[in-house]
Amino acid sequence: PVSIVWLRRDLRLHDQAALYHGLKSGHPVIPLFIFDRLILDPLEDRSDRRVAFIYKQIVYLREQLAQMGVPMLVRYGRPVDVWKQLLEEYPVAQVFTNHDYEIYAKERDIIIRNLLHDRGIGFHTSKDQAIFDREEVLTGNKTPYTVFTPYSRRWHQQLNDFSLKSYPTGKYVANFCKAAPLPLPTLQEMGFEPVNESFPRPAVDEALLKAYQKMRDYPARTGTSELGIHLRFGTISIRELARQARETSHTFLNELCWRDFYFQVLHHFPHVERHSFRREYDNIPWRNNEEEFERWCTGQTGYPLVDAGMRQLNATGWMHNRVRMITASFLCKHLLIDWRWGEAYFARKLRDYDLSANNGGWQWAAGSGTDAAPYFRVFNPTLQAQKFDPKGEYIRKWIPEFNSLSYPAPMVDHAFARQRAIDTYRRGLKP
Numbered sequence: 001p002v003s004i005v006w007l008r009r010d011l012r013l014h015d016q017a018a019l020y021h022g023l024k025s026g027h028p029v030i031p032l033f034i035f036d037r038l039i040l041d042p043l044e045d046r047s048d049r050r051v052a053f054i055y056k057q058i059v060y061l062r063e064q065l066a067q068m069g070v071p072m073l074v075r076y077g078r079p080v081d082v083w084k085q086l087l088e089e090y091p092v093a094q095v096f097t098n099h100d101y102e103i104y105a106k107e108r109d110i111i112i113r114n115l116l117h118d119r120g121i122g123f124h125t126s127k128d129q130a131i132f133d134r135e136e137v138l139t140g141n142k143t144p145y146t147v148f149t150p151y152s153r154r155w156h157q158q159l160n161d162f163s164l165k166s167y168p169t170g171k172y173v174a175n176f177c178k179a180a181p182l183p184l185p186t187l188q189e190m191g192f193e194p195v196n197e198s199f200p201r202p203a204v205d206e207a208l209l210k211a212y213q214k215m216r217d218y219p220a221r222t223g224t225s226e227l228g229i230h231l232r233f234g235t236i237s238i239r240e241l242a243r244q245a246r247e248t249s250h251t252f253l254n255e256l257c258w259r260d261f262y263f264q265v266l267h268h269f270p271h272v273e274r275h276s277f278r279r280e281y282d283n284i285p286w287r288n289n290e291e292e293f294e295r296w297c298t299g300q301t302g303y304p305l306v307d308a309g310m311r312q313l314n315a316t317g318w319m320h321n322r323v324r325m326i327t328a329s330f331l332c333k334h335l336l337i338d339w340r341w342g343e344a345y346f347a348r349k350l351r352d353y354d355l356s357a358n359n360g361g362w363q364w365a366a367g368s369g370t371d372a373a374p375y376f377r378v379f380n381p382t383l384q385a386q387k388f389d390p391k392g393e394y395i396r397k398w399i400p401e402f403n404s405l406s407y408p409a410p411m412v413d414h415a416f417a418r419q420r421a422i423d424t425y426r427r428g429l430k431p
C-alpha cells in the first residue's frame with residue numbers, strides 16, 4: 001500500500017505540513033498534482049500566467065523528486081474522475097493534503113473525502129497556507145473578529161516559536177516511494193500556450209524587508225516583496241517568511257496578518273463571495289456604465305495614476321498595492337460601478353489573485369467590507385499621485401504618451417464625481 005500526498009496550493013517539498021505527515025504515515029509516499037479541468041477549462045486566457053507558473057513549478061518538483069528516484073503523479077481531469085482512476089491503479093492506504101479555504105475547494109474536498117471514506121481510506125488535512133487557522137484567532141466570546149485591529153492584536157499575541165515551527169520533511173525522504181518517473185501532460189494537451197516569462201525562484205531579500213516600511217507605498221520603487229504568487233501557490237513557506245519578518249519588519253509581518261484575516265473572513269462569512277459584507281451596501285444603485293468600465297480596464301480614464309496602474313496590471317499581471325487601492329476606489333466611487341465588476345477583472349488578471357484578499361481589498365475600496373472607511377471619504381487620485389509618485393516616474397513608465405495630445409482628459413471631474421458618490425451612497429444606504 002502507498003500514501004498519496006495531494007499537492008494543491010503548497011507546491012514545495014520543504015516545510016510542507018501534508019507532506020511531512022504523509023512521510024511519517026508508515027507507507028511509501030507518492031506526491032500527486034491534479035490539473036483541475038473544472039478550474040482550467042473555463043479560463044478565457046489560454047496563455048494564463050498562473051497556469052504557466054504552476055506548470056513550471058510542477059516540472060521543477062518532478063525533477064527534484066526524480067533525482068531522488070521518486071515518481072510524481074500528475075494528472076489532468078476532474079478531481080473526482082482522477083481519484084476514481086487512481087484508486088483502481090494504486091493500493092492507496094491513506095491520503096494527505098492541506099486545508100483549502102475557498103468555497104469551491106471545500107466542496108471538492110468533501111466529495112473526495114466521501115469517495116475515499118467509502119473505501120475505508122483516510123483523508124487527512126493539515127493547516128499549511130495560513131499561520132493561524134480560521135478558528136484559531138477568536139474573540140473572548142469565541143466569535144470571529146470582524147475588524148482588523150483587534151484581530152491583529154490577538155494574532156501578534158498568539159504568535160510564538162511553536163506557531164512558526166518548520167515541518168522537517170528532509171529527515172524522512174527515505175519514506176518516499178521509489179520507482180521510475182511517470183508521464184507529465186503537456187500544457188498544449190490541456191489547451192494552453194507556453195508563456196514567455198521567467199518566474200524567479202522565491203527569495204526573501206533582507207534589505208527589502210528592512211526598508212519595507214519606508215518604501216512600500218511608492219509604486220515607482222521595488223519596495224514590496226512581489227511574493228504574492230509564491231504565497232498563493234505555496235512555492236514559499238509562510239512560516240519561513242514570517243520567521244524572517246519577525247526578525248526584521250513588523251510592518252511586513254502585519255501584511256501576513258492581513259492575509260490570515262481575510263482567509264478567516266471568507267470562511268466565517270462566505271456570503272462575501274457574492275454580497276457585501278455589510279448587507280445594506282447591496283442596495284447602492286450602481287451606474288454600471290459599460291463604456292466607462294472599458295475605459296477603466298484599459299487605462300484610459302485621464303487620471304494618470306489610475307491609468308498607470310491598470311496598464312501595469314494588463315501588461316504584467318501585477319499592480320502595486322497603493323495603486324490597487326486607488327484604481328479600485330476610482331471604479332466604485334468616481335464611476336459608481338459595482339465593486340464585483342472590478343473584483344472579477346482583477347481576478348482574471350492578477351497573477352497573485354487570491355479570492356479572500358481580492359474580495360477583502362475590493363470591499364474595502366467600496367466601503368462595504370470589514371474595515372471600511374466611511375463612505376464619504378473619497379480618494380483624490382490627483383493628490384494621491386502627488387504624494388506617492390511625486391516625480392511622476394511610475395506614471396511616465398506606464399503612460400509613454402503622458403503630457404502629449406493623445407492622452408485623454410479626465411473622464412469625469414473629481415469634485416463632481418465625489419459629490420455624486422456621496423449622494424448615491426447616502427441614497428442606497430438610507431434605512
Ligand code: FAD
Pocket residue numbers: 216224225226227228229231255256258259262319320321322324325328346350352353354355357358359360361362365
Ligand atoms: P508585499 O507588500 O510584499 O506583502 C507580502 C504579502 O503579504 C503579499 O504577497 C500578500 O500575500 C500579503 N498581503 C499584503 N497586503 C495584503 C492585504 N491587504 N491583504 C491580504 N494579504 C496581503 N493580495 C493578494 O494576495 N491577492 C489578491 O488578489 C489581492 N487583490 C487585491 C485587490 C485590491 C483592490 C487591493 C486593494 C488589494 C489586493 N491585495 C491582494 C492585497 C495587496 O495589494 C497584495 O497582496 C500586494 O500588493 C501583493 O504584492 P507583494 O507580494 O509585493 O506584497
